[in-house]
Amino acid sequence: MYATNFSRAANLADASAKMGAATDGKYLAGGQTLIPTMKQRLAAPSDLIDLTRIPDLSGIKADADTVTIGAATRHYDVATSATVRGAIPAIAALAAGIGDPAVRHMGTIGGSIANNDPAADYPAAVLALGAGIITDKRTIFAEAWFQGMFSTALGTDEIVKAIQFPIPAKAAYAKFPNPASRYALAGVFVAKMKNGSVRVAATGVGEGGVLRFPALEAALQANWSAAALANVAVSPEGLLSDIHGSAEYRANLVNVMARRAVAAAG
Amino acid sequence: MTTVSMTVNGRQVSADVEDRTLLVDYLRNAISLTGTHVGCDTSQCGACVVHVDGRAVKSCTMLAVQAAGSSVTTIEGLATGDELHPVQAAFREHHGLQCGFCTPGMIMTAVDMIRRHGGQLDEATVRHELEGNICRCTGYHNIVKAILDAAAKMQMPAAAE
Known part of the structure; x- marks a missing residue:
């Protein structure tokens, strides 16, 4: 790792001021991606500004229609939250399947969303539920947020404060992890919203990161059942092809994981 | 260099280290607790797991300065005298x-x-x-x-x- 200067932000204004003063600063949350990336010298920020001690950036709250998760909330706290388990159990289950227990104790939802790794789990839930990403400047909805692999609408000096998920009628996430890395080879989040609309988003498969599957959505809209997907072909076009699996293999996995998710959602 | 202080196995410790120093290197090199191991150094193998404020974390994937002020427990802190945990x-x-x-x-x-x-x-x-x-x-x-x-x-x- 190259040398860097670490500081803790006391509040959002302090974080922005520290970022403004840095030559090439980077905000640090749980660090479970950023620190390994820095160790490999693939990133070398002059300054690291730790956001995790900012009050109000952590925590979970819910009302009748939404669950709002503070950006610095750890995966473990989402996975074990009675509020999340009650309102959107699919998100608690998704969080419980990220990395391993030690990684879940450190990693944060805001970090995951801001990094937008093409195989990260949270983006599937954010896109499938049409969540709002609340920053210190504005609210950006999922469709506008994700802009391709490791790319989002977040400005360099902008800070994610919270993610607001609409509570669906039904939802579930099914992941096929790479047997070695445990990252999603295909992770599919299915959601039936309270207004009846159906959304399906998958991580780990798209060349441009997380994406929706309109054909699967249309089939489930007509008939919310795993059987309804049996004959729906998923096109390999635009899907990743690498040593872990061909685009055709991933396309098939999307259908299989979607069926498992619908069955789990009930 | 930054002076990084924390409580390790109930003992207050302090050392001057670079901000880029990993927690595992702080434990092993700065305060000479070599029970915590570095295996893969890529947060996969778990040989470096310690507890920070009561939670298991991978000390090869956390900076020592991130743990400043925290309470850390390592393998050396589990036994009570001669009695194993x-x-x-x-x-x-x-x-x-x-x-x-x-x-x-x-x-x-x-x-x-x-x-x-x-x-x-x-x-x-x-x-x-x-x-x-x-x-x-x-x-x-x-x-x-x-x-x-x-x-x-x-x-x-x-x-x-």
């Missing part, structure tokens, strides 16, 4: 180690796991929770046995005199 004792009894390199991380992960699950541990849960700890001797079977036995013993009320 119940998880350490169970690893010895069940031959839960072969070469021993992964053992500190396995035990710190196990202690955290037992704390979180209490009496709810079964074999499938233990195996799933060990996802982030790798034993290259492949001695998982006895590691799982040791953790289940320790969990059961730690649940047992003290025998009446």
